[in-house]
Amino acid sequence: MTYVYTVIAFGLIYTMLALGLNLQMGFTGIINFGYVAFVAIGAYTSALLTVDLHWPLLAGWAAGAALAALASYPLGLLTIRLGGDYFAVVTLGFSELALLVVLNERQLTHGAIGITGIHRPFAALGPHLSAPLALLTIAALTAFTAYLIWQIGHSPLGRLLRAIQANESAAQALGKNTVGYKVLVLVVGSAIAGLAGALYAHWVQYISPDQFSPDVTFNTFIALILGGVGSLLGPVIGAFVLIFFLQGSIVLQDYVHIFSANQQSALRFMIIGLALVLLIVFRPEGIMGRMKSRRSRRSADVS
Amino acid sequence: MIAELAQHIVDGVVLGAILALPALGLALVWRIAGFPHLAHGSLMTIAAYAAWLAAGVWHLPLPLAVLFGLAISAATGVGMHLGVYRYLAGRPMLNLFIASIGVELFLRYGVIFSFGSDFQTFPLPAERGVRLGLVVVRPLDLVLLGVAFGALLGVWWMFRGTQIGRRMRAVSDNPFLARLSGISPARIHLAMWILVSVLAGAAGILLGARNVISPTLGWDVLLLAFAAAIFGGISNPFGAAVGAFLMGLVSQLGIMWIPTSYEEGIAFFLIMIVLLVRPRGLFGEAVRA
Numbered sequence: 001m002t003y004v005y006t007v008i009a010f011g012l013i014y015t016m017l018a019l020g021l022n023l024q025m026g027f028t029g030i031i032n033f034g035y036v037a038f039v040a041i042g043a044y045t046s047a048l049l050t051v052d053l054h055w056p057l058l059a060g061w062a063a064g065a066a067l068a069a070l071a072s073y074p075l076g077l078l079t080i081r082l083g084g085d086y087f088a089v090v091t092l093g094f095s096e097l098a099l100l101v102v103l104n105e106r107q108l109t110h111g112a113i114g115i116t117g118i119h120r121p122f123a124a125l126g127p128h129l130s131a132p133l134a135l136l137t138i139a140a141l142t143a144f145t146a147y148l149i150w151q152i153g154h155s156p157l158g159r160l161l162r163a164i165q166a167n168e169s170a171a172q173a174l175g176k177n178t179v180g181y182k183v184l185v186l187v188v189g190s191a192i193a194g195l196a197g198a199l200y201a202h203w204v205q206y207i208s209p210d211q212f213s214p215d216v217t218f219n220t221f222i223a224l225i226l227g228g229v230g231s232l233l234g235p236v237i238g239a240f241v242l243i244f245f246l247q248g249s250i251v252l253q254d255y256v257h258i259f260s261a262n263q264q265s266a267l268r269f270m271i272i273g274l275a276l277v278l279l280i281v282f283r284p285e286g287i288m289g290r291m292k293s294r295r296s297r298r299s300a301d302v303s
Numbered sequence: 304m305i306a307e308l309a310q311h312i313v314d315g316v317v318l319g320a321i322l323a324l325p326a327l328g329l330a331l332v333w334r335i336a337g338f339p340h341l342a343h344g345s346l347m348t349i350a351a352y353a354a355w356l357a358a359g360v361w362h363l364p365l366p367l368a369v370l371f372g373l374a375i376s377a378a379t380g381v382g383m384h385l386g387v388y389r390y391l392a393g394r395p396m397l398n399l400f401i402a403s404i405g406v407e408l409f410l411r412y413g414v415i416f417s418f419g420s421d422f423q424t425f426p427l428p429a430e431r432g433v434r435l436g437l438v439v440v441r442p443l444d445l446v447l448l449g450v451a452f453g454a455l456l457g458v459w460w461m462f463r464g465t466q467i468g469r470r471m472r473a474v475s476d477n478p479f480l481a482r483l484s485g486i487s488p489a490r491i492h493l494a495m496w497i498l499v500s501v502l503a504g505a506a507g508i509l510l511g512a513r514n515v516i517s518p519t520l521g522w523d524v525l526l527l528a529f530a531a532a533i534f535g536g537i538s539n540p541f542g543a544a545v546g547a548f549l550m551g552l553v554s555q556l557g558i559m560w561i562p563t564s565y566e567e568g569i570a571f572f573l574i575m576i577v578l579l580v581r582p583r584g585l586f587g588e589a590v591r592a
Contacts, residue, residue: 082578085400088400092526092529096567218404218408221401221404266412268412272405272408275405281402284394
């Protein structure tokens with residue numbers, strides 16, 4: 001049962017990550033390849049505040065989201081005007097730098113050893129009650145995030161963001177401060193990533209730098225593309241398909257012994273890479289793409 | 304102090320020479336195929352492993368092993384192009400970019416699947432540093448510098464003196480005009496992928512010989528190579544090569560004051576500063592739309 005909880009919790013956390021990335025990439029066309037940096041900032045902020053400074057849990061989560069947002073603001077101001085390809089490389093560099101800081105600033109972040117003893121929500125109620133209740137909390141926050149994004153998507157702001165994605169110069173010509181809105185989207189998406197990171201830290205109760213490699217960014221992109229970029233339900237489906245595949249192949253490892261454990265985990269990532277390539281070549285609009293009209297399919301292509 | 308400075312300068316030039324090859328390739332792919340190629344590191348890694356397999360396991364002579372490594376990386380590059388990127392020509396940059404992540408994951412974990420994640424080393428004779436004035440140089444580094452400069456000169460000659468090279472430059476400058484002049488993009492793309500794969504493969508083998516061979520050999524220097532390419536200017540492949548030498552120098556001189564573990568961080572700051580002050584890079588001609 002514990003295992004089922006964990007699969008669902010990871011699915012929800014990846015849903016939240018994909019929702020934040022969808023706001024940036026799907027709605028606005030910002031290609032943030034340093035996404036994991038903001039997840040890490042959220043996770044570490046909340047873990048350090050609650051473990052080392054004994055802050056209450058909710059304050060830790062809020063601080064995690066806030067600090068992730070705060071870190072993205074100067075980065076956005078400095079780099080959002082760059083072309084999409086430059087921005088992607090710069091953000092990838094940013095996430096590598098964040099990882100280096102976490103690894104090297106041992107006094108602050110505990111370095112490669114990581115942080116242990118992070119509390120789950122409702123830990124006082126004992127392991128049998130705390131797991132489902134923590135899961136419900138994560139589910140509620142994910143649902144709230146989805147609702148928030150859905151609201152943004154159907155508001156005038158959402159239309160403006162799609163306009164920026166479709167043709168930024170045209171939006172500028174209409175007098176819109178497109179740079180300001182892009183920074184705003186980067187900040188909001190990073191706050192969501194930070195919150196998801198904090199939830200992750202408090203679910204697994206132990207974090208270390210190797211959990212925040214660029215693979216997390218890539219997985220989120222895969223979840224989003226799998227589900228359908230720019231669609232509202234897509235991130236949920238993509239995230240759960242990805243997690244079922246990842247966790248399912250780990251379970252399979254216990255029963256099938258053709259390859260060594262190392263080879264099996266390598267094979268898992270080979271399949272993910274191959275799936276990503278096939279998806280981009282044959283179905284860039286994702287699983288949910290079929291339901292959309294041809295026009296919106298083309299705009300998904302533009303992203 | 305002076306000796307230390309000189310030593311860092313030598314190390315910087317050597318690092319720059321290694322970075323110059325993938326940086327030049329990244330700039331060419333970025334210009335001609337139109338996207339930042341994230342799987343470039345895999346080309347380096349695969350060449351290093353192939354050469355190691357030939358030299359260390361099959362006990363082939365070293366020159367043959369190197370040729371085998373280069374052939375495998377060229378085949379891999381052509382395979383990427385024909386198997387994946389060719390189908391995405393004309394699609395938005397993001398599609399190609401993300402496809403290249405898929406290719407990178409597939410190849411990197413393919414290497415781990417085949418060879419495990421342990422480090423490997425080339426069966427090279429033990430060497431002693433040679434004292435040249437103030438500095439001590441490994442003989443291998445001299446070979447490395449020679450190969451890197453030779454390769455750069457070769458590419459320069461190819462771009463100036465051969466038809467395929469001139470056509471490649473034409474497509475890189477202005478694909479539309481090149482097409483109007485009757486240059487077939489398909490052949491140029493193919494030639495470009497062979498060229499950049501061989502360059503990356505050579506860098507991978509050299510890096511593997513200098514340090515160790517690991518599944519993330521290429522990925523670990525990819526960001527530095529990107530930084531070098533952006534630093535020198537994507538629009539000018541030789542700017543990217545010069546950028547690589549500057550990157551090498553700055554990062555090796557930087558570690559005199561900044562902890563070694565932040566070497567990659569220096570690259571990041573350099574990209575940021577260059578992009579803010581001069582978005583087209585040091586030697587770039589125009590901002591690409």
